[in-house]
Amino acid sequence: MSDVRRCTVCGRPLTSPASRAHGTGPVCARKLRKMSPKARRQLFPVDDVPTGPYL
Numbered sequence: 001m002s003d004v005r006r007c008t009v010c011g012r013p014l015t016s017p018a019s020r021a022h023g024t025g026p027v028c029a030r031k032l033r034k035m036s037p038k039a040r041r042q043l044f045p046v047d048d049v050p051t052g053p054y055l
């Protein structure tokens with residue numbers, strides 16, 4: 001498969017469909033939610049903050 005997505009935070013391959021949809025793994029997504037909006041914007045300039053039921 002060529003559709004290997006990687007976590008935008010740590011660069012590890014995302015295995016679950018939910019993680020791929022958000023671009024971050026569950027662990028990093030949890031970290032991002034604790035981050036300040038300013039720090040988050042450096043990683044997600046488009047304000048694409050990962051949220052989901054898997055968090």
Ligand SMILES: [Zn+2]
Nearest residue numbers: 007010025028
């Ligand atoms: Zn990650």
